Amino acid sequence: MMEIMLLFRIIALVTLSNHIVHVTPTDLILHSDLNKKNSVEEKDSNVKVIYEATRSVCYTKGQAVECSPPFTNIAENSEIKATSTCGEHGQPEQVCRYTMGNTKCEVCNTADKFGTHLLTDRHQMNNETCWISGSVQPGNTVNLTLSLGKRFEVYYISLQPCGQLPDSIALYKSSDFGVTWRPWQYFSTDCYRAFRLPTSNEHNAQISLANIQEVLCVALKSSEIHDSSGQSSNVIVFSTTIGRPSTQPWSSALIDWMTMTDLRISLMRFPDHRDDIQHDSNGLFLNPSMLKPSKMFHVGGGVGNGGSYGGLNINHILSETGTLDMSQHRYQSDQHYSKLPSGKTGVHFAFSDLSVGGRCKCNGHSNRCVRDKITDTTSSAANNKDNNGQVKSHWGPLRCDCHHNTEGTDCERCSPGYLDRPWARGTSESANECKRCDCNLHSNSCIFSNQLYLMSMKVSGGVCQDCQHNTVGRRCHNCATGYYRDWTKPVSHDQVCLECRCHPIGSVPNQHCDRKTGQCPCKPGVIGQACNRCQDGYKQTRLHDAPCIKATEHYAYRRKESDQTSLPVKSEQMKPEPSPKCPSCEKSKKRIRFKKFCRCEAGKFCFSYHCSCHLFRSGFHLVRFHIYFSVD
Incomplete structure (x- = not known):
């Protein structure tokens, strides 16, 4: 009976000449009901519910709908x-x-x-x-x-x-x-x-x-x-x-x-x-006796x-x-103001x-307002406990318990990672749920671009930030420089981008493979995705700048190389001179082939009976190779 009387009172208060504020009986939550709810121990002891409209749900059959705390x-x-x-x-x-x-x-x-x-x-x-x-x-x-x-x-x-x-x-x-x-x-x-x-x-x-x-x-x-x-x-x-x-x-x-x-x-x-x-509304004088x-x-x-x-x-x-x-609303004091008579x-x-x-106020994105328990951490360990030995705490400021991927005291902004559309207040027509940025599981951070949002006919405006797994792009959908796409895996896979494996001799230095195909930029006469073999009609050389030359030119190259090695040399020149950083090389060495090179930025190599020591990357391990060229 009391609830009905209070409802009638509220309707009467907000009624002016048959105009009524839109408040429905099912929307009205009495403070007595709130107190009963608050007297029950909450599931989360660190949260105290102050206002909650249990009938105003934020999701119906998995779909977001407008929800509000009680009136x-x-x-x-x-x-x-x-x-x-x-x-x-x-x-x-x-x-x-x-x-x-x-x-x-x-x-x-x-x-x-x-x-x-x-x-x-x-x-x-x-x-x-x-x-x-x-x-x-x-x-x-x-x-x-x-x-x-x-x-x-x-x-x-x-x-x-x-x-x-x-x-x-x-x-x-x-x-x-x-x-x-x-x-x-x-x-x-x-x-x-x-x-x-x-x-x-x-x-x-x-x-x-x-x-x-x-x-x-x-x-x-x-x-x-x-x-x-x-x-x-x-x-x-x-x-x-x-x-x-x-x-x-x-x-x-x-x-x-x-x-x-x-x-x-x-x-x-x-x-x-x-x-x-x-005065009336026109500034005319009225009878004081009224x-x-x-x-x-x-x-x-x-x-x-x-x-x-x-x-x-x-x-x-x-x-x-x-x-x-x-100043614009001041009373105009009378110049002849007289004080009240004595005794009054x-x-x-x-x-x-x-x-x-x-x-x-939760902007249609929450049906309850709560307070969080805040533990006193400013005092010393001996002073931050009460007489019962419990850690001192107090209830923090009132806030909304936000849904629809929103956050803030009033659910006034979208949560991080949910900025694919601009924030909007929930209404009866649309909950305006914040939309997750499409970063293909490679990032949890994004920003909103209104320009992109308008260009997409208000479909998507999120721009992903801090892409992981060697990905880049607005949606982290491209491979970073030095990596290429593995088309056998979905774009959301954490290993969808593989590291380029360009041959250090056969590929063009300081250039990277194609991010879609993995094809490395090859030097003239060199072929293969990794630039690791000579094409048909070409022969391999020992030249760093021209590892493959045409077969018709290969005879002249070998003849010139033979003439250089047949020059008279002292006996000590025939012996390998060990590098200060490498052990002595073995006398018997074969011509090194492309396939024996590990991926690395190629350095300089000796073309006499000398050994040059280099570090190459093989998979995830560093391997030391001794490179030695001998004349056939």
């Missing part, structure tokens, strides 16, 4: 910071409540009695708890700030008054954790006086995609009907989507408009009550701080951050509930 009151039990709370300084203030003809006065002497925790406690239909501000003088402001520590998508904000309404209420949001602030919505009894804006609402304002983030000022009207606890029958509600183009899928501008990390509510009083003349502010809470004289609490001037509403220029103090603002309906 709930994200302000519930959250800490609210106020710049002024009744009795916070230990100075008693008398607060009188007028309800149904009766007067009930209390002395407020502690902030806990009327503290901000009462704004976000568990809502009950007969909730009588109210936060009460300190004394607010004319021209001053009280700020309420809610910090969530993560981005949320907000659908509505509601305030339940239980006392005198401020002259104006301004809602500000931050999407960068309080670094900068932007106006979100204004409420005022006089929009023109307060913000130099016309009085409007979500239904008569002409908002299109071009001005979808336009800030409105809505009339703030006091209720004449209050219950026994002093609560007003009116609820101040701001919807982020009603009256704005919100056809699915949402535009990026609307999503940005709905996103916040921090909320600030500024409760303001006009500079004085002498100038009660109001204004009937509620007087639910009254500050008595004789007890309290005598109005000593100064509050914040409207010019410095956001002085805590100093990031928002409020300011008024108190009072609200019973603050509700913020929204979701943990």
Whole structure:
């Protein structure tokens, strides 16, 4: 029964003139359900689930689908910071409540009695708890700030008054954790006086995609009907989507408009009550007698701080951050401002509930938000354990438990290796799952190229990085220089590229084999994939530059070689002279053939009875060869 009542309440809060924020009953997760789930021990003790929508799955029959955390009151039990709370300084203030003809006065002497925790406690239909501000003088402001520590998508904000309404209420949001602030919505009894804006609402304002983030000022009207606890029958509600183009899928501008990390509510009083003349949307004067502010809470004289609490001037509403220029929204103080008569103090603002309906922002790629357990590693081993001997730890910041190959606090980017298409938010039409780069299992790293993506008609834009297994190319689909393709293996095989095995004498130096065929560049007259034999009609020589010459020229070559070796030589020249790095060569040596050479960069060889020592690579081993040429 309670769940049904809460559902009806939320629908009522977000309903404005028959416009309802799109929230379905199956999508609504109550905090009571969340607490029950969190009370059960998680499968992973290092992860604490805060929000989870079990009915919003991220995969259906193996296919990725849009999923989201639950819609709930994200302000519930959250800490609210106020710049002024009744009795916070230990100075008693008398607060009188007028309800149904009766007067009930209390002395407020502690902030806990009327503290901000009462704004976000568990809502009950007969909730009588109210936060009460300190004394607010004319021209001053009280700020309420809610910090969530993560981005949320907000659908509505509601305030339940239980006392005198401020002259104006301004809602500000931050999407960068309080670094900068932007106006979100204004409420005022006089929009023109307060913000130099016309009085409007979500239904008569002409908002299109071009001005979808336009800030409105809505009339703030006091209720004449209050219950026994002093609560007003009116609820101040701001919807982020009603009256704005919100056809699915949402535009990026609307999503940005709905996103916040921090909320600030500024409760303001006009500079004085002498100038009660109001303006309508055209700047015309209205009859002051039309204004009937509620007087639910009254500050008595004789007890309290005598109005000593100064509050914040409207010019410095956001002085805590100093990031928002409020000059265009200042109140115009009267030059003839007169102080309140002696013995009188300011008024108190009072609200019973603050509700913020929204979701943990995961961009359609997760159905739950969690906190990770962080172990204390900064302390020494003796100091990082508690009384039970357990290692000290704490829960980290809130984050999405991402799916669809995404990562980040809000699942706002694709995971490494999944950049074949640009990141996109998941929608009901498409989950927009991040696509793995096609690197043929030779790399786990890639970058996205929008130019290639557009050239491929938005099919593929990934460019692989750090290709392994001697591969190169956009998809690691080609063999690197000095390697060639083994066509007997699939392109994804880790040995698909073989090292070129070009003969050091028969191949052209400083050139590599063809990466597709493995054919080495051969010298004239030399053939074979490795350039290791003479072609038909050619004879082998001992010349490094011309290892094969035509048969018709071979006789002249042999004759010339014979004449050179028949020259008179001294006996000592006939003996082999050992190389300083090689042992003596044997006297009996045969002419070395191409097939006896191992793959290597050929060096210089002696062509007399001398031996030259070289290192050649044979397979994966270094082998020392003694090369000796003799004359037949």
